Amino acid sequence: MIKSIPHERAIVALKSVMDNVYWLQRERRLLVSTNLVPGQSVYGERLFSEAGKEYREWIPLRSKLAAAIYNRRRGFEIKAGHSILYLGASSGTTVSHVSDIVGEHGKVYAVEVSEEMGTRLILLSEKRKNIFPVIEDARRVDVLSQSVPRCDFIYQDIAQRDQVEIFIKNADAFLKKGCFGAVAIKAKSIDIFKSSKSVIDEAVSQLRRRFIVAETIDLNPYQRDHSLVMVKN
Amino acid sequence: MDNSDFIKRARETIKLRLSVDDLIAKLVNLIDEGEKAENSLFKAAYDAYFLYYPEAAAIISERDRFVETLSGGLERDVVCGRLGTTGESMGYDMSAEDAQILSVYLNELKNMSDMRTFAERHLDKTVADNYPNLAIFNVNMVIPRLITLGGGVKGLAFMPSSKVQILGAERTLFSRPGRREASPKYGVLFKHPLVEGAPQDKRGKIAKILAAKINLAAKIETFSENDQSAAIKKQLEDEVRAVMDK
Ligand SMILES: C[S@@+](CC[C@H](N)C(=O)[O-])C[C@H]1O[C@@H](n2cnc3c(N)ncnc32)[C@H](O)[C@@H]1O
Numbered sequence: 001m002i003k004s005i006p007h008e009r010a011i012v013a014l015k016s017v018m019d020n021v022y023w024l025q026r027e028r029r030l031l032v033s034t035n036l037v038p039g040q041s042v043y044g045e046r047l048f049s050e051a052g053k054e055y056r057e058w059i060p061l062r063s064k065l066a067a068a069i070y071n072r073r074r075g076f077e078i079k080a081g082h083s084i085l086y087l088g089a090s091s092g093t094t095v096s097h098v099s100d101i102v103g104e105h106g107k108v109y110a111v112e113v114s115e116e117m118g119t120r121l122i123l124l125s126e127k128r129k130n131i132f133p134v135i136e137d138a139r140r141v142d143v144l145s146q147s148v149p150r151c152d153f154i155y156q157d158i159a160q161r162d163q164v165e166i167f168i169k170n171a172d173a174f175l176k177k178g179c180f181g182a183v184a185i186k187a188k189s190i191d192i193f194k195s196s197k198s199v200i201d202e203a204v205s206q207l208r209r210r211f212i213v214a215e216t217i218d219l220n221p222y223q224r225d226h227s228l229v230m231v232k233n
Numbered sequence: 234m235d236n237s238d239f240i241k242r243a244r245e246t247i248k249l250r251l252s253v254d255d256l257i258a259k260l261v262n263l264i265d266e267g268e269k270a271e272n273s274l275f276k277a278a279y280d281a282y283f284l285y286y287p288e289a290a291a292i293i294s295e296r297d298r299f300v301e302t303l304s305g306g307l308e309r310d311v312v313c314g315r316l317g318t319t320g321e322s323m324g325y326d327m328s329a330e331d332a333q334i335l336s337v338y339l340n341e342l343k344n345m346s347d348m349r350t351f352a353e354r355h356l357d358k359t360v361a362d363n364y365p366n367l368a369i370f371n372v373n374m375v376i377p378r379l380i381t382l383g384g385g386v387k388g389l390a391f392m393p394s395s396k397v398q399i400l401g402a403e404r405t406l407f408s409r410p411g412r413r414e415a416s417p418k419y420g421v422l423f424k425h426p427l428v429e430g431a432p433q434d435k436r437g438k439i440a441k442i443l444a445a446k447i448n449l450a451a452k453i454e455t456f457s458e459n460d461q462s463a464a465i466k467k468q469l470e471d472e473v474r475a476v477m478d479k
Contacts, residue, residue, distance in 0.1 A: 115247050122243050125236055132239040135246040147239065 014050065018075025020101045024048060024055065031058040031066055033100035037127055042096040056100065060222040063094040064157055064184045067222035072215075076230075077180040078153050081105045085151040085174050087138040087166070088112065088158030091120035092131070098155070099128045106130055109148045113137045138166050141173045150174055154181035164206045171211070175233045180214065183207070187225045200227050207231055253363050254385035260356045261374065261381045264349055271345045275299065278338050282307065285327045285335070288318045297346065304343045307336050365460040366450035369469075370443065373424040379447065382421065389451035397451075398422060398444035427473060435476055442472045 014022040020034040032048060032055035041047055045057040060067040069075060078084060080103045089095045089110035099108050110125070111134045112118045118135040125131040136143050138158060154175050156167045167183045175181055187199040200216065207213055211231035219226040275296045282303070283290040289312050293299045302315065313320045327335070353374065360376050361368040364386060367376050382400045383389040389397060401420030418437035422428050422444060431439045446469045453461055 115250060118243065118247060122240055122247075125240050125243075129235050132236045133243040134239065135243045135250075147242070 014055075017069060018078065018101065019080040020103060021058070021069070021075055021097075022055065031060070031069055032056060033058050033097045034103075036100050036103065036130070040127065042124065043091075043093050056097070058097050063097065064219055064223050064226060064228060065094050065097070065155065065182070067219040067226075068182070068217045068228040070222060071219065072217050076153070076182065078102065079106075082152040083107045083149060084109065085148060085154045085170065086110045087154070087156040087170060089121050089133070090117045090157075092124040094155075094157070095121070095131060096124060096128065099131050102130060104130060107132055109134060109151065111136055111138050111144065111148075138170065141169050144170070145173055148174055150176050152176060152179050155183075156181070157184040159184075159186045164203050168207070168210050171231075171233060177233055179233050180230060181211075181233065182228050182230050184219075185227050185229060187227070200229075204229055252385070253359065254380055254387075257356065257359060257377050258381040260352060260359070261377045264352050264356070264374075267345060267349055267352070271342065271349065272296065274338065274342055274345070278335070278342055281335055281338070284325050285309075285332070286312065286318075286322050286324045288322055288324070289313070289316055292316055292318065300339070300342050300346050303339050307332065307339060364450075364454050366453045366462050366465060367447065369462045369466050370425065370447055370450070372426055375421055375425050376447075378421045378424075383451075386451050386454050389448065390455040392448070394441075394445040394448035397448050398440050431477070438476045439473060442469065442476065446472075 013025040014032075015025060015029075016022055017031070022032050022034075024030040024032045035047065035054040035056045038054040039047075041056065043062065045059055045062075048055045048057070058066040058069075060070045065076070078098065078101050080101065082102050083106065084098055084102060086095055086098060086108055089112040092110065095108055095110045099106075102108060107130055109132045110121055112121050113136065115135070118133065121131075121133045122135075125133045132147075134144060134147060138144070138156070139162075151174050154167070154171055156163065156170070158166065160166065163183065163185065167181070171181055183203075185200050185203045187197075204213055204216060207229055211233060214230040214232050217228045217230070219228060279290060279294065279299060282299075285307075286309050289302075289309070290299075293302045293316070302312070305311065305315070309320060309322055309324075312318065356374065356377050357368075357371060360371050360380075364376070367380075367386070370376055379389060379397065379400055380386055383392060383397065399417050399420050400422075402417035419428055419440035422440045423436075425440075425443060427443060428436050428440050446465055450462075450465055453459060453465075
């Protein structure tokens with residue numbers, strides 16, 4: 001659902017986090033991204049304007065990438081103009097912020113398998129020209145490679161048992177050498193009989209066999225039982 | 234390059250994925266969910282009607298009979314003639330307004346019941362129009378349910394017939410340790426009259442034959458689309474007879 005919300009007034013100060021992402025200093029700090037399509041809120045997030053520019057609140061309870069930025073207190077290696085491969089795009093909540101970050105010269109290749117979520121993603125792509133929707137199973141690297149080029153960053157959030165293998169396959173095919181990727185690990189979805197920690201440890205050691213693991217970011221309390229693992233190719 | 238090519242392809246992908254099998258699955262779901270709603274509304278309506286006319290309610294406590302009987306009017310003087318129940322009810326004397334409210338709900342119940350019959354008929358027709366080879370097995374929504382559980386006709390064609398045989402079998406939630414559960418002999422197929430009507434000791438065998446034929450029919454639908462229903466039907470009858478005569 002895309003709706004317009006009356007702008008909240010008076011921004012005190014903006015502190016840069018990464019390209020097109022800022023801490024908005026109010027009574028509490030608030031993460032925002034530059035709105036690529038001014039006037040439009042994507043999922044009910046608030047809009048703010050300051051000096052002729054518009055910003056969208058990036059809510060950590062709704063987006064794992066935002067939660068990671070809150071907990072890490074730093075941004076990621078995603079820059080304006082980058083090509084991003086996003087696996088598990090869902091309806092595009094987080095995708096829309098990545099779309100803000102890479103801006104009009106960047107591209108977000110957004111892969112989603114479900115028809116229902118995919119439909120919402122397509123509707124979002126019609127409003128945001130830098131989102132390139134692909135309705136496909138992320139495991140089908142052969143199909144993806146017919147349209148997706150090599151990218152500067154891969155983000156994956158698909159909550160599947162074989163999520164690490166899927167991530168590695170896609171990194172092999174699409175991630176440029178020396179570039180970063182991040183994979184959200186949902187501890188519970190892989191194995192309900194293992195503790196969250198051992199599931200995450202296992203995923204990390206699996207990733208370590210293929211990448212340099214740069215960091216593991218616990219997403220509590222915003223996203224329970226989730227971690228984000230950052231790797232370098 | 235803008236994203237219009239991707240949007241076009243994404244739309245085509247979704248369009249291609251949505252098939253008559255999805256329609257069948259959605260209709261099965263509507264019918265099942267509709268029937269659940271019908272049952273819970275029936276329970277409440279029955280209780281309300283019992284208050285007013287317990288002597289009649291006690292006789293028509295079965296859902297379809299209840300709905301059918303009261304669809305011609307719920308007042309005691311109307312119903313007593315139809316059921317031969319007493320006119321001197323021990324029930325609570327509802328006002329005309331109370332009865333009016335109750336009749337609105339009863340009417341809704343009747344609509345739901347008609348809707349279900351209508352949808353089931355339409356579902357049978359959809360199967361017959363699209364899958365002539367499978368249609369010969371379609372009684373009591375057996376084929377639509379198998380299509381739904383099997384992931385489409387293609388799914389039924391590609392799975393071993395032993396799996397078709399047990400699709401929809403109730404799984405025991407907690408199997409007791411140290412005790413081997415007997416594996417199920419049939420799931421949805423139990424609803425087929427050939428299985429349901431067979432003596433206990435032959436049901437498993439009949440279900441196995443049916444499953445093999447359905448699997449074959451699904452393969453024909455998937456790979457050749459010819460109508461070979463007459464030949465399949467003949468084979469089915471022969472094999473079933475051989476089991477029953479033993
Ligand atoms: C937790 S949601 C993602 C939320 C999203 N990343 C966000 O923050 O807005 C997971 C999504 O991954 C999708 N998904 C699951 N398995 C997939 C697969 N194999 N290929 C592509 N998408 C998949 C699901 O349909 C679901 O929409």
